[in-house]
Amino acid sequence: MTRRCVACHEITPPNNINYCPNCGHDFRRRPIQQPSSNDNDGKLSHSCEYKSVCVEYLRSLNWNKDLFNREFNRCYCKNCYRDSFPDTLTEAGSLYVIPRGWCRFGLQVDKVRADVDNIWRNWIVTYHGTSAVAAQSIVAHRQFLIPGDKRIDGKKIAILPGHIDEKFHIYTSPTIAYSGHPVYCPSVRFQSNITKKYYNARIVLQCRQMPGKFQVQRETIGADNKRICPIIPNNQVEIFTTVRASIVPYGLLIHLAETN
Numbered sequence: 001m002t003r004r005c006v007a008c009h010e011i012t013p014p015n016n017i018n019y020c021p022n023c024g025h026d027f028r029r030r031p032i033q034q035p036s037s038n039d040n041d042g043k044l045s046h047s048c049e050y051k052s053v054c055v056e057y058l059r060s061l062n063w064n065k066d067l068f069n070r071e072f073n074r075c076y077c078k079n080c081y082r083d084s085f086p087d088t089l090t091e092a093g094s095l096y097v098i099p100r101g102w103c104r105f106g107l108q109v110d111k112v113r114a115d116v117d118n119i120w121r122n123w124i125v126t127y128h129g130t131s132a133v134a135a136q137s138i139v140a141h142r143q144f145l146i147p148g149d150k151r152i153d154g155k156k157i158a159i160l161p162g163h164i165d166e167k168f169h170i171y172t173s174p175t176i177a178y179s180g181h182p183v184y185c186p187s188v189r190f191q192s193n194i195t196k197k198y199y200n201a202r203i204v205l206q207c208r209q210m211p212g213k214f215q216v217q218r219e220t221i222g223a224d225n226k227r228i229c230p231i232i233p234n235n236q237v238e239i240f241t242t243v244r245a246s247i248v249p250y251g252l253l254i255h256l257a258e259t260n
């Protein structure tokens with residue numbers, strides 16, 4: 001039987017785990033509530049056209065299906081994640097900004113890694129916006145890449161033009177509003193066979209990141225006083241680290257915007 005986390009409404013694995021893999025909620029503190037009869041979140045997400053088109057786009061990328069864990073799939077489109085649901089949750093003492101408008105496909109996370117570092121409990125939620133091939137390289141290699149590393153297509157990772165030169169850092173953000181910016185996250189034009197419409201598709205990795213191993217700084221995309229995220233101020237939207245093992249991706253987020 002499907003069970004959901006009482007804190008974040010995520011579907012949780014059926015086996016005996018103590019913490020919600022999505023938000024870290026401790027199941028031992030409170031009894032687990034079964035969905036009530038009027039809780040039709042599951043039905044909504046099953047019939048979501050947006051999610052169906054995201055699935056279609058994901059298939060077009062041709063990633064190995066063994067990389068995924070569909071238990072953690074979740075659509076955050078406006079139909080599936082209602083306006084009345086919270087914009088943020090607290091994870092490991094930090095704000096988790098819900099990726100409204102995006103659809104998540106759960107990724108397999110190494111159990112030893114998750115248990116040893118207790119990542120669902122102690123690590124914060126961050127985002128990493130990148131191209132589809134770079135994201136695939138990160139997930140397939142089971143680690144983040146830093147400039148100088150080679151992707152699976154053999155191309156060297158370079159710092160994107162216009163970004164900070166000569167710094168071998170991995171950049172993430174506590175908000176998808178920043179990670180999803182075109183500087184990090186190029187759009188790809190995609191036509192759906194379901195809707196026959198064209199979309200600009202973007203990809204962001206949703207991650208758990210180890211506190212104490214990163215620094216926080218202001219935006220570096222020249223936004224000046226233009227607010228990027230309604231929740232996280234501009235002077236805290238960028239996180240960087242040199243410790244590649246301090247970030248574990250657990251979801252592939254897809255965003256589709258209709259275009260001509």
Ligand SMILES: [Zn+2]
Pocket residue numbers: 005006007008009010020021022023024025
């Ligand atoms: Zn949860």
Ligand SMILES: [Zn+2]
Pocket residue numbers: 045048049050051075076077078079080081
């Ligand atoms: Zn949806």
